[in-house]
Amino acid sequence: MLGEPKMTFGSKQELPREELEHRLDEVAERLVELYVLGISGEQLKHRIGELHTDLSRFSGWTKQELHERFIRRYLIYERFIRPALIHETDCQPIAGTPKTACFLLDLFLAKTERATIPGDLAEEFTTSILPTYGARRARLWFWTQTLRTIATRNPVCRWILVEGLARIGEWIFRQIGG
Amino acid sequence: VEGNDRLGRFEELVLLALVRLRENAYGVTIRREIAERTGRDVSFGAVYTTLERLERKGYVSSRLGDSTPERGGRAKRYFRIEAPGIRALNETREAVASMGGLVHAG
Numbered sequence: 001m002l003g004e005p006k007m008t009f010g011s012k013q014e015l016p017r018e019e020l021e022h023r024l025d026e027v028a029e030r031l032v033e034l035y036v037l038g039i040s041g042e043q044l045k046h047r048i049g050e051l052h053t054d055l056s057r058f059s060g061w062t063k064q065e066l067h068e069r070f071i072r073r074y075l076i077y078e079r080f081i082r083p084a085l086i087h088e089t090d091c092q093p094i095a096g097t098p099k100t101a102c103f104l105l106d107l108f109l110a111k112t113e114r115a116t117i118p119g120d121l122a123e124e125f126t127t128s129i130l131p132t133y134g135a136r137r138a139r140l141w142f143w144t145q146t147l148r149t150i151a152t153r154n155p156v157c158r159w160i161l162v163e164g165l166a167r168i169g170e171w172i173f174r175q176i177g178g
Numbered sequence: 179v180e181g182n183d184r185l186g187r188f189e190e191l192v193l194l195a196l197v198r199l200r201e202n203a204y205g206v207t208i209r210r211e212i213a214e215r216t217g218r219d220v221s222f223g224a225v226y227t228t229l230e231r232l233e234r235k236g237y238v239s240s241r242l243g244d245s246t247p248e249r250g251g252r253a254k255r256y257f258r259i260e261a262p263g264i265r266a267l268n269e270t271r272e273a274v275a276s277m278g279g280l281v282h283a284g
Contacts (some may be wrong), residue, residue: 115245117205123248123249148224151223
């Protein structure tokens with residue numbers, strides 16, 4: 001379990017802005033970790049309140065600025081750090097599955113799908129594809145499924161794909177027409 | 179089943195797979211069922227996209243299940259067909275059957 005975040009900044013008035021920024025990053029990340037690991041809403045609000053008061057007093061940042069910074073850190077944490085933590089704690093890596101493909105799935109899938117879809121892929125890989133086709137073809141299958149899944153499940157990738165195909169279609173149409 | 183609520187071909191296949199699989203319908207089994215019975219290689223992404231659409235329409239419901247070692251500790255999401263889904267499926271199949279009748283008559 002993580003320890004309490006350090007909320008005191010010592011001689012804050014002497015700290016340059018960069019240093020304050022760095023400390024804010026640290027504290028925000030610790031807060032997010034505590035939040036994810038079950039700190040109560042009231043405790044979290046209290047900590048954020050302390051953070052706002054401390055930093056806005058000495059750095060001249062507004063509450064809004066601090067809030068935006070906190071939210072940005074939170075999103076980064078949710079997107080990149082938490083999936084990695086989940087991998088380390090709850091989920092064991094599947095032997096033989098391409099690590100990069102698993103990382104891409106965690107990166108591009110929505111939070112609600114990060115457990116189910118990679119789990120389905122891993123189960124199919126272990127129980128059916130690997131024994132039937134061997135390691136090399138099974139890895140290729142895993143990669144193909146990963147890319148197809150990301151292309152259909154990630155809104156940005158889907159948009160790029162559709163937009164790209166539309167552009168190619170337009171270009172072909174112009175070539176034929178012109 | 180009217181207008182935009184009409185089932186697409188793949189939606190119909192997914193719903194039929196749910197009917198066949200009953201309580202054991204989750205990503206792997208649904209995909210496998212469709213692949214074995216139709217010979218089509220479908221991606222998990224396509225299956226989940228369709229299931230999500232069907233869930234939005236109220237045709238299916240889902241719940242998180244347990245995890246197993248071969249899934250690396252990740253949970254399964256089980257799907258179940260609901261009454262509106264069964265109704266939509268029946269109406270779509272009746273529509274297809276009536277069109278099939280026209281082929282025989284013609």
